[in-house]
Amino acid sequence: MRFPLLKPGQKFIYQEKRYTKTGPMTASEEESGKTCMIRRSAEVTLLQGHDEGQQAIPQQFARDQVVILLKAYQRELKTRVAEAMGEGGAQHPSDILKVVEDCDVVTFLKQIDHSGIS
Structure with missing residues (x-):
């Protein structure tokens, strides 16, 4: 799946690291918490079974x-x-x-x- 098809808040794997999509071209790396740019053409793997609403504020x-x-x-x-x-x-x-x-x-x-x- 290509990165732009993800919705903000969805978790995915890219280049063997776990991320959460935060913007049209940005994601937060799970391990470090750093925001980084992800190419629109990037192929990512959506993490299944993650309920976006389960993280409570x-x-x-x-x-x-x-x-x-x-x-x-x-x-x-x-x-x-x-x-x-x-x-x-x-x-x-x-x-x-x-x-x-x-x-x-x-x-x-x-x-x-x-x-x-x-």
Whole structure:
């Protein structure tokens, strides 16, 4: 299966590593948590049996956890905006606002491994 066919939040294997799709051309590596670019032509293997809703978002966070999460979300937004501008698709400010709007915070929080936040 090609990478663009995955939905955000789906888990997959690419080059023998496990990832979660985070954007149109980005994914978060499961082991390191780093966001990386994945080519649109990349062949990936969808991990079966993963229920996207099974990762619950904790109801409370400590102050330091909130700061870490907000910084990670900010990095994701910057990555998506840079991608949109680099593809030549963002011609107007409304194009950038659409990118920000599409970066849903709930979906983002479900994708993050909260166990590493302290």
